[in-house]
Amino acid sequence: MNKCTFELSLTEGKVSKAHIQGDWVMGNTVPSFKSVKPQLEKQGCVQLDLKSEQLGRWDSRFVLFLFELDAYCKEQSIVLNMADVPSAAQGLLNQASAFPVRDSGQKILEETSSLAQIGQYTLAFYQQTLVMLTFVGEVCLSSLRLLRGKACFRQRDLWLVMQDCGPGALAIVTLISMLVGLILAFVGAMQLKIFGAQIYVANLVGLGMAREMGAMMTAIIMAGRTGAAFASQLGSMQVNEEIDALETLGISPIDFLVLPRMLALIIMLPLLCLYADLMGILGGLVVSVTLLDISVVEYLIQTKSALDLNDFFAGLIKSSVFGVLVALSGCLSGMQCGRSSSSVGDAATASVVAGIVSIVVADATLTVVYQIIDF
Amino acid sequence: MKQVHIEVKNLTMAYGDFIIQKDLNFSIYKGDIFIVMGGNGCGKSTLLRHLLGLKAPAAGDIYYQDENLWKISEIERKKIMRANGVMYQSGALWSSLTLAENIELPLKEYTDLSNEEIQGLAYFKLALVGLVGFEEYYPAEISGGMKKRAGLARALALDPDILFFDEPSAGLDPLSAKLLDDLIISIQASLGTTIVVVTHDLPSLFAIGTDSVFLDSISKTQIAQGPPKDLLNKCPNPVVQQFLSRGMHE
Numbered sequence: 001m002n003k004c005t006f007e008l009s010l011t012e013g014k015v016s017k018a019h020i021q022g023d024w025v026m027g028n029t030v031p032s033f034k035s036v037k038p039q040l041e042k043q044g045c046v047q048l049d050l051k052s053e054q055l056g057r058w059d060s061r062f063v064l065f066l067f068e069l070d071a072y073c074k075e076q077s078i079v080l081n082m083a084d085v086p087s088a089a090q091g092l093l094n095q096a097s098a099f100p101v102r103d104s105g106q107k108i109l110e111e112t113s114s115l116a117q118i119g120q121y122t123l124a125f126y127q128q129t130l131v132m133l134t135f136v137g138e139v140c141l142s143s144l145r146l147l148r149g150k151a152c153f154r155q156r157d158l159w160l161v162m163q164d165c166g167p168g169a170l171a172i173v174t175l176i177s178m179l180v181g182l183i184l185a186f187v188g189a190m191q192l193k194i195f196g197a198q199i200y201v202a203n204l205v206g207l208g209m210a211r212e213m214g215a216m217m218t219a220i221i222m223a224g225r226t227g228a229a230f231a232s233q234l235g236s237m238q239v240n241e242e243i244d245a246l247e248t249l250g251i252s253p254i255d256f257l258v259l260p261r262m263l264a265l266i267i268m269l270p271l272l273c274l275y276a277d278l279m280g281i282l283g284g285l286v287v288s289v290t291l292l293d294i295s296v297v298e299y300l301i302q303t304k305s306a307l308d309l310n311d312f313f314a315g316l317i318k319s320s321v322f323g324v325l326v327a328l329s330g331c332l333s334g335m336q337c338g339r340s341s342s343s344v345g346d347a348a349t350a351s352v353v354a355g356i357v358s359i360v361v362a363d364a365t366l367t368v369v370y371q372i373i374d375f
Numbered sequence: 376m377k378q379v380h381i382e383v384k385n386l387t388m389a390y391g392d393f394i395i396q397k398d399l400n401f402s403i404y405k406g407d408i409f410i411v412m413g414g415n416g417c418g419k420s421t422l423l424r425h426l427l428g429l430k431a432p433a434a435g436d437i438y439y440q441d442e443n444l445w446k447i448s449e450i451e452r453k454k455i456m457r458a459n460g461v462m463y464q465s466g467a468l469w470s471s472l473t474l475a476e477n478i479e480l481p482l483k484e485y486t487d488l489s490n491e492e493i494q495g496l497a498y499f500k501l502a503l504v505g506l507v508g509f510e511e512y513y514p515a516e517i518s519g520g521m522k523k524r525a526g527l528a529r530a531l532a533l534d535p536d537i538l539f540f541d542e543p544s545a546g547l548d549p550l551s552a553k554l555l556d557d558l559i560i561s562i563q564a565s566l567g568t569t570i571v572v573v574t575h576d577l578p579s580l581f582a583i584g585t586d587s588v589f590l591d592s593i594s595k596t597q598i599a600q601g602p603p604k605d606l607l608n609k610c611p612n613p614v615v616q617q618f619l620s621r622g623m624h625e
Contacts, residue, residue: 026486026488026534032491032492032495034491059534060496060499060500060531060534061488061492061496063499064492064495064496064499067499067502068495088564088565088566088567089565091561091564091565092503092562092565092566095503095558095561095562095565096499096502096503097502098505099502099504099505099506099507338515339515340470340471340513340514340515341470342470342471343470343515
């Protein structure tokens with residue numbers, strides 16, 4: 001392949017000549033306009049004739065070179081004579097210069113001081129809180145409409161979502177809660193063995209699962225599984241303008257989309273939580289029987305004496321609250337989704353993060369409240 | 376004598392047992408603007424997917440010059456596919472990248488140019504389609520017509536031998552559609568690129584087409600072939616006549 005060159009020579013007067021040689025194609029090293037610019041500046045010509053008899057094949061890079069050269073010449077008011085350049089390249093060049101530069105409302109990427117940034121974040125946080133409160137308010141109003149039988153709400157949707165977030169999640173809930181029960185039993189067994197109080201593993205596992213871990217683990221699973229699914233479903237509906245279509249028909253998207261999802265989670269999460277409690281106790285039982293020489297009957301009797309119905313209720317109330325939180329964070333992120341496919345991903349992420357954070361905060365709050373009212 | 380660029384021989388396209396089109400035979404010549412036309416659901420876009428190498432034919436062959444697209448190795452096919460530029464119906468820009476990054480991505484993947492050169496080329500391609508000043512915008516921030524033009528700039532990124540357009544004028548106002556037509560013609564004229572356009576937009580196909588094939592959804596095969604203007608004037612088939620003269624005889 002020929003080497004690509006751009007050779008400048010000064011002829012009489014202030015007219016320069018440039019000889020262009022070689023194959024200006026991908027794979028070849030092509031001189032950049034930047035490397036030629038200093039020479040041009042030095043010559044200080046008023047006219048530049050391009051000679052390209054020895055130009056071989058060329059592609060966009062050649063035209064790019066001309067494009068930059070042309071822009072420079074216009075700026076320096078040098079007459080650029082391109083009569084010799086292949087007409088196809090000239091055509092492309094004209095095409096590129098043909099469009100007037102539209103006012104794109106240039107994005108302003110100003111540097112902001114850190115103080116201003118803090119201000120912006122605070123304002124954004126305030127806005128976000130307002131949006132969230134509005135959303136919660138709308139959901140409350142919508143629930144009231146439902147109670148009066150006036151919400152536009154399809155039962156079919158409710159059953160479908162319930163099936164998806166209830167029985168559909170059984171397998172993973174079984175696995176996770178059994179393992180959590182197992183872990184609790186292991187950790188407890190190590191310590192209780194020192195006092196010869198192995199039998200109290202049953203109390204530890206039973207109380208731990210019923211009051212705390214059952215509700216929390218199912219809620220976290222649902223935040224990752226169902227909350228993210230809600231966010232991406234509603235998000236892609238937002239992208240497809242389906243939500244706008246509902247609104248123009250006068251159907252409240254909250255009634256139609258958010259309500260069935262929230263109800264489904266409020267109903268199914270406590271059921272799943274109860275199931276998880278039992279699975280966790282089963283996990284503890286396995287450890288106790290195999291490692292601690294406690295018989296199955298002993299373990300079950302001990303569990304029964306340790307637990308009281310109130311303990312289960314404590315967990316169930318928590319899980320209902322978590323159900324609301326998971327549904328709210330999933331649906332809110334979905335409804336707020338932007339118009340592009342990447343924003344659907346952002347919405348799913350946001351829903352999981354918001355879901356898990358709110359679950360843990362609510363759990364802590366409820367535990368303290370239970371302590372105070374001695375529940 | 377014009378050189379054949381793509382040749383389709385006895386092509387049958389099907390989804391499972393459902394045949395879309397059968398016995399397609401036509402050649403696309405180098406430097407032509409070839410129109411694939413036909414009514415809704417006749418398989419135009421499916422044909423495009425076959426030509427692009429995205430879907431294997433149920434029967435028959437597609438030749439790129441002398442290479443049989445579905446009889447060569449995967450690597451060879453990828454190589455041929457890379458020399459194709461495609462502008463999808465809605466632009467298909469990657470929404471997490473800015474316009475400039477959208478064009479830079481193929482250049483970064485398939486060339487060993489310096490970053491500076493790649494940025495220069497991306498700027499130049501955007502200038503070609505009239506989008507200077509929008510380099511840092513995300514696809515969600517620009518209008519539908521601009522997305523299409525940006526899609527064209529991306530299709531041009533690697534200086535393709537063949538450019539495919541899927542419904543370029545769909546969703547554009549008449550003026551923007553005309554601008555895009557002019558752009559297609561001037562790119563063809565200056566680069567000599569072979570261009571394949573799937574469309575049913577009459578003004579556009581008469582304005583740019585130099586050759587065409589007409590797919591019929593009832594008989595499930597091609598029923599006419601030739602320059603669109605000749606088809607309008609000479610083709611005796613009533614389906615083709617109705618299609619091409621919509622509104623002209625009323």
